[in-house]
Structure formats: structure tokens, C-alpha cells
Amino acid sequence: MIEDEDIAILLNDLFDIYGYDFTRYSKASLKRRIIRLCALDKIPSYAELRYKVRTDETYFKRFVEEITVNVTEMFRDPSFYKSLRDDILPVLGTKPFIRIWHAGCSTGEEVYSMAILLKEANLLRKSLLYATDLNPSVLEKVRKGIFPLNQMKQYSESYIASGGIHDFSMYYTANYGQAKFNRELAEKIIISTHNLVSDSSFNEFDLILCRNVLIYFDKELQDRVLKLFDESLGTLGYLALGTKETLKFSAVQSKFKQLNREKIWKKII
Amino acid sequence: MEENNLKNACKALLIGGSAGSLQVLFSLFPAIRPDFTFAVIIVLHRRNSGDSALSELLSTKTLAHTLEAEDKDPILPGKFYLAPADYHLLIEKNETFSLDYSEKINFSRPSIDVTFESAAEIYGPSLVGMLLSGANEDGTRGLLTIKKMGGKTVVQNPETAQMPFMPQHAISNHAADYIHDIREMADFINNLR
Ligand SMILES: C[S@@+](CC[C@H](N)C(=O)[O-])C[C@H]1O[C@@H](n2cnc3c(N)ncnc32)[C@H](O)[C@@H]1O
Numbered sequence: 001m002i003e004d005e006d007i008a009i010l011l012n013d014l015f016d017i018y019g020y021d022f023t024r025y026s027k028a029s030l031k032r033r034i035i036r037l038c039a040l041d042k043i044p045s046y047a048e049l050r051y052k053v054r055t056d057e058t059y060f061k062r063f064v065e066e067i068t069v070n071v072t073e074m075f076r077d078p079s080f081y082k083s084l085r086d087d088i089l090p091v092l093g094t095k096p097f098i099r100i101w102h103a104g105c106s107t108g109e110e111v112y113s114m115a116i117l118l119k120e121a122n123l124l125r126k127s128l129l130y131a132t133d134l135n136p137s138v139l140e141k142v143r144k145g146i147f148p149l150n151q152m153k154q155y156s157e158s159y160i161a162s163g164g165i166h167d168f169s170m171y172y173t174a175n176y177g178q179a180k181f182n183r184e185l186a187e188k189i190i191i192s193t194h195n196l197v198s199d200s201s202f203n204e205f206d207l208i209l210c211r212n213v214l215i216y217f218d219k220e221l222q223d224r225v226l227k228l229f230d231e232s233l234g235t236l237g238y239l240a241l242g243t244k245e246t247l248k249f250s251a252v253q254s255k256f257k258q259l260n261r262e263k264i265w266k267k268i269i
Numbered sequence: 270m271e272e273n274n275l276k277n278a279c280k281a282l283l284i285g286g287s288a289g290s291l292q293v294l295f296s297l298f299p300a301i302r303p304d305f306t307f308a309v310i311i312v313l314h315r316r317n318s319g320d321s322a323l324s325e326l327l328s329t330k331t332l333a334h335t336l337e338a339e340d341k342d343p344i345l346p347g348k349f350y351l352a353p354a355d356y357h358l359l360i361e362k363n364e365t366f367s368l369d370y371s372e373k374i375n376f377s378r379p380s381i382d383v384t385f386e387s388a389a390e391i392y393g394p395s396l397v398g399m400l401l402s403g404a405n406e407d408g409t410r411g412l413l414t415i416k417k418m419g420g421k422t423v424v425q426n427p428e429t430a431q432m433p434f435m436p437q438h439a440i441s442n443h444a445a446d447y448i449h450d451i452r453e454m455a456d457f458i459n460n461l462r
Contacts, residue, residue: 244368
């Protein structure tokens with residue numbers, strides 16, 4: 001069994017040696033992921049894990065990839081995407097230029113879903129989608145825009161449920177069990193690593209999406225990251241969180257107004 | 270003696286269920302006296318719909334407060350908490366919830382094992398785990414962890430379960446301290462301190 005102190009020591013190592021700060025991550029999840037990684041990689045003891053992470057930078061990268069959760073989907077929560085389509089994009093469409101930030105975008109399924117929405121609203125040509133994550137390896141997948149073909153049936157159903165009216169397969173080419181999404185969608189995607197814990201605001205956005213990332217942070221870090229989003233939003237910009245995340249009880253709450261039942265807030269001051 | 274009893278007073282009751290367990294909860298809820306002094310945390314396998322209709326439905330069957338667990342919510346005694354659809358539910362050391370969107374386990378999210386194991390580590394002997402009807406192996410590992418950490422486990426009598434596989438799997442793996450039908454489960458809960 002792994003003790004809490006062991007985890008604390010390891011997290012301090014990561015910070016001292018590599019500058020990555022995981023100390024304000026939710027402990028219950030971290031612990032599960034570390035135990036899972038030790039089982040996956042057949043690491044016999046915690047001391048061994050610590051040694052590997054400290055001395056082997058390649059393994060450190062793997063460690064970060066595996067303790068963060070990268071699960072994602074296209075058009076997850078179709079009613080959320082429907083609200084983007086019906087309520088948000090028409091408003092953004094009145095602007096000369098649209099900047100969107102996907103913070104913690106993982107392998108990019110959410111970013112490509114957004115590009116499809118923008119394309120269908122005829123707004124893609126005047127939009128830029130910033131896709132950022134802590135892990136360079138997931139961003140490589142965003143760049144490629146290739147996702148498993150066996151997921152497409154479900155994604156197509158979610159796409160239709162979100163109000164899509166086209167044949168979803170027109171957005172990709174199927175090849176050897178992979179779906180490669182059209183280049184046109186990727187052209188407006190800007191990819192960069194960005195650590196929400198330590199990096200600062202880098203632009204002003206009309207819409208920020210950060211879904212299913214805050215659940216991995218403790219309250220204090222959640223609050224800090226929400227402040228970062230507040231600073232990165234233009235007036236009347238929108239912030240979208242995961243279905244189980246909220247601005248309620250955070251320091252920036254009073255500056256925002258929730259739009260509807262979906263987890264979308266509008267910045268009012 | 271007394272101090273010992275106090276230390277091990279039940280702080281949380283976990284109930285895990287899959288196919289056929291909703292009916293059990295509908296009978297169980299009205300039979301549980303609403304002045305219970307611990308938190309009741311329910312992990313059900315359900316379809317991937319994000320709706321919270323289930324907690325509203327269950328809340329009509331009891332006077333106790335029934336709600337979906339929210340991320341970083343404090344876990345309070347006297348309430349029924351339901352794990353939200355499509356997230357794993359974890360327990361933090363400071364007795365708050367954390368949600369987790371990692372891979373499905375036993376084809377399930379939420380997974381009963383994940384919540385049971387996480388709670389066992391936090392609550393130790395002050396925990397009771399209950400496993401109801403289902404057609405899945407989920408729950409057995411979690412119950413074994415609860416036992417190992419000194420908590421108590423109750424499994425629905427498979428003969429009374431719509432889907433006997435899940436409770437039977439737990440029993441065959443020696444994960445059950447008690448095997449109860451629905452009425453006995455209600456009595457057991459009403460006598461928990
Ligand atoms: C569960 S995924 C969410 C993906 C997508 N937004 C969704 O909802 O489907 C969480 C992502 O957050 C990223 N992440 C975790 N900590 C981060 C941090 N400090 N800064 C930026 N990204 C982070 C992880 O690498 C992972 O890709």
C-alpha cells in the first residue's frame with residue numbers, strides 16, 4: 001500500500017526536479033492512478049517508482065501522462081453542444097473575429113467537435129481555436145486529427161443529438177480502422193502546451209472551454225484556475241465547464257451569470 | 270469499551286447495485302428511518318444519460334435529503350447521496366467527494382469497486398458496504414477491501430435478487446459478512462449506529 005506521505009515526497013520531487021506542481025491535485029484520484037501505473041509497469045515497490053521518476057526523464061513523461069486522465073469523446077453531452085449551437089455561436093457570430101480556448105483539451109475530440117459546429121454555422125473561417133494541454137503527447141494527436149474508427153458510430157449519434165443534420169462521415173476519411181478528420185477543420189486549430197497550474201493568461205478569448213479538468217484539482221487550485229479564466233475572457237465572454245463542475249462558491253462567481261441548464265456562464269463584468 | 274464503540278460508529282453506508290437494484294431501493298428507502306446518523310452513498314450502474322431524474326425519483330420515497338453527489342461536496346450525515354452518471358465517485362481524506370472521468374472499470378462508470386475501495390481507505394471500520402442485485406462482477410473487490418479495512422459487508426440474498434449474479438459472485442468470493450433479504454437489510458440499517 002502507498003502512504004500519503006510517500007505521495008507527498010514524490011510530488012515534491014516532481015516539482016524540484018521538473019517544475020511540475022501536482023500538490024494541489026485531488027489526492028484520491030492521484031493515488032488510484034499511481035497504484036494503477038505501478039501495476040501496469042510491474043513496478044515492485046514505491047521506492048523503485050520514485051527512483052525511476054527522479055532519474056529517468058522519459059519515464060517521468062510517461063508518469064505524467066498516466067497519472068493525468070486523458071479520457072475524452074466527441075460531442076460528449078449532446079445537449080451541451082446543442083446549446084453552443086443555438087445560444088452561443090449566434091452571439092459570437094456577430095463579432096469580426098472569434099477566439100476560443102480549449103484548456104485541457106486532451107487528444108482533441110472536443111476541439112474537432114467545436115470546429116464542426118463553427119463550420120456548420122459558417123464561422124470557421126473567422127475563428128481560431130487554441131488547443132492546450134499539459135501533456136505534449138496528447139497534443140500530437142490533436143495535430144494529427146486521427147481517431148479510432150470504431151468510435152464513429154457513437155460520435156455520429158451524439159452529433160445528431162446535438163442538432164447536426166449532415167452525414168457525420170463527410171467530416172473524415174476512413175482508413176485502416178482510423179478516421180482522419182478533414183484538414184479544413186484542423187487549419188484553424190493552434191496547438192500549444194500550457195499548464196493551468198503554473199502558466200499565465202496568454203490571450204483574450206470569447207469562449208473558454210475547460211471540461212472535466214477541474215474535478216482533478218482541489219478547491220483552492222480550482223479557484224486559482226477560474227481566476228485565470230476570468231482574466232483571459234473578454235467582456236461578455238463565455239466560460240464552459242464539465243457537467244459536474246461549477247463556478248458556484250468560487251471567488252469569481254459574482255462576475256458571471258449562468259446561461260441555462262448547461263454549465264455555461266457569461267462574464268457580466 | 271465505550272470509547273471503542275464510539276470510534277467505530279458507522280460514518281458511511283455504501284450501497285452498490287446494478288440491473289434489478291432500483292426496485293430494491295424503491296422498497297428500501299421508505300423502510301429506512303430518516304433520522305440515520307451516517308451518510309448513505311449509492312453507486313448504481315445506469316445508462317449514460319446525464320439526467321438527475323433518478324435522485325428526484327428516489328427523494329419521493331424518503332423524508333431524508335436525497336441528492337446527487339457533487340465534486341468537492343462535504344459528505345454529511347443524514348443524507349442520501351447518489352453517484353452521478355458517467356463519473357467515478359471517490360472519497361477524499363477530508364471527507365469530501367471527488368469525481369473522476371477515467372476509464373470504465375468492469376464496463377462501468379461509476380464503478381462500485383472504485384467508490385468502495387476509496388471509501389474503505391478513508392473510513393476503515395466505520396464503514397458498511399452493501400451489494401444488491403446485478404449481472405456484473407462489480408462490487409466484490411470493493412467489499413473485500415472494506416472487510417480488510419475492518420468495515421462490515423452485507424449482500425442481498427441472491428434468491429431475492431432479480432439478477433443474482435452480482436451478489437452470488439460476492440458471496441462465492443467470501444466478501445459477505447451478512448446475507449439479507451430486503452426487509453432484513455432495512456432492519457440492519459435501522460439498527461446501525
Ligand atoms: C479528462 S480530460 C478532459 C478532456 C476534455 N476536455 C473532455 O472533457 O472530454 C483532462 C485533461 O486535462 C489535462 N490536464 C490535467 N492537468 C492539467 C494542467 N495542470 N494544465 C493543463 N491541462 C491539464 C490532462 O492532461 C487531460 O488531457
